[in-house]
Amino acid sequence: MNHVEPQKVLIADDDPINRQVLAELLKPEYTVLLAKNGEQALERAARHAPDLILLDVMMPDLDGYEVLRRLRADPQLEQISVIFISGLARPEDEAIGLKLGASDYITKPFNATVVMARVALHLQLVRQRRILERLAHVDGLTELANRRRFDEMYAQEWQRAQRNGWPLSLALLDIDAFKQYNDYYGHPAGDRALRAIARTTAAGLRRPADLAARYGGEELVLLMPDTDGVQARHLVDDVCAAIAALEMPHAASQVSPVLTVSVGGATLGGYGPESAAELFEAADEHLYRAKQDGRNRVVWRGLIGG
Numbered sequence: 001m002n003h004v005e006p007q008k009v010l011i012a013d014d015d016p017i018n019r020q021v022l023a024e025l026l027k028p029e030y031t032v033l034l035a036k037n038g039e040q041a042l043e044r045a046a047r048h049a050p051d052l053i054l055l056d057v058m059m060p061d062l063d064g065y066e067v068l069r070r071l072r073a074d075p076q077l078e079q080i081s082v083i084f085i086s087g088l089a090r091p092e093d094e095a096i097g098l099k100l101g102a103s104d105y106i107t108k109p110f111n112a113t114v115v116m117a118r119v120a121l122h123l124q125l126v127r128q129r130r131i132l133e134r135l136a137h138v139d140g141l142t143e144l145a146n147r148r149r150f151d152e153m154y155a156q157e158w159q160r161a162q163r164n165g166w167p168l169s170l171a172l173l174d175i176d177a178f179k180q181y182n183d184y185y186g187h188p189a190g191d192r193a194l195r196a197i198a199r200t201t202a203a204g205l206r207r208p209a210d211l212a213a214r215y216g217g218e219e220l221v222l223l224m225p226d227t228d229g230v231q232a233r234h235l236v237d238d239v240c241a242a243i244a245a246l247e248m249p250h251a252a253s254q255v256s257p258v259l260t261v262s263v264g265g266a267t268l269g270g271y272g273p274e275s276a277a278e279l280f281e282a283a284d285e286h287l288y289r290a291k292q293d294g295r296n297r298v299v300w301r302g303l304i305g306g
């Protein structure tokens, strides 16, 4: 059975009785976090990444509206769903809260059953949004990041590398003689092999910022921020060795009795490509050369000093 973690709800209210009543209500179903003022709410939100915040509007110093404004202005916190729970019951107050981006607005004194029902509804929406985000970014077959995710991350990392003067390494990895593999063993076996290679490739990455993505068909791409050519080349050599060590037989290949890959790599910092597109083209050219030179090899440029 799939174990599903309970979702996290942060209750931010300066009144200890309100906090306690809401906490008692929610505890049987959710992980409950508490904050007694606006500052604490922001700090707990940043630390614990709750799925939902039940936010009192009237609190001393930072009121609930200001807390929500600050959440929405922070890229790490902007997605968190917020329900206001407020003694301000005028329609204008409710409208302000909803315009600021709250998902809902509940007036005090509240009804416990209604609070539970609304919390459940919004937490379900949070789950659904996460599923959609995942579908938008993950390749269904290999479960690696998809091309769209790679494009986003590559643009971001390119900017960061430029800004900080860091190296940035890119490797394109293509399975050798995969058409023959499919023809000989069948497409489902090809899919299994592709998944195994994807898994092995992802397992070879060492830093949280490294990304393995499926670029298309049987081509994967590795993005290695703040990694110079020597380090990246080591990493890629290890990945290729791990793929060969899977010893997936390929009786139809002229290259090797087992499935192998060819890799083209390039590093920003070693020879200074001017744009993200140019670095990508360099890696692609090297992949072409690796294929031309006989496959089952890595061709890299930009090794000296970066």
Ligand SMILES: Nc1nc2c(ncn2[C@@H]2O[C@H](COP(=O)(O)OP(=O)(O)OP(=O)(O)O)[C@@H](O)[C@H]2O)c(=O)[nH]1
Pocket: 141, 174, 175, 176, 177, 178, 179, 180, 182, 186, 187, 188, 189, 190, 191, 194, 216, 217, 218, 291, 295
């Ligand atoms: N099973 C399976 N095959 C795929 C998938 N995506 C692409 N392919 C196959 O990968 C093969 C790629 O063929 P080619 O581009 O000729 O490359 P190759 O046979 O690997 O030859 P080289 O790359 O030159 O060594 C095609 O037969 C595609 O059908 C996939 O998701 N699953």
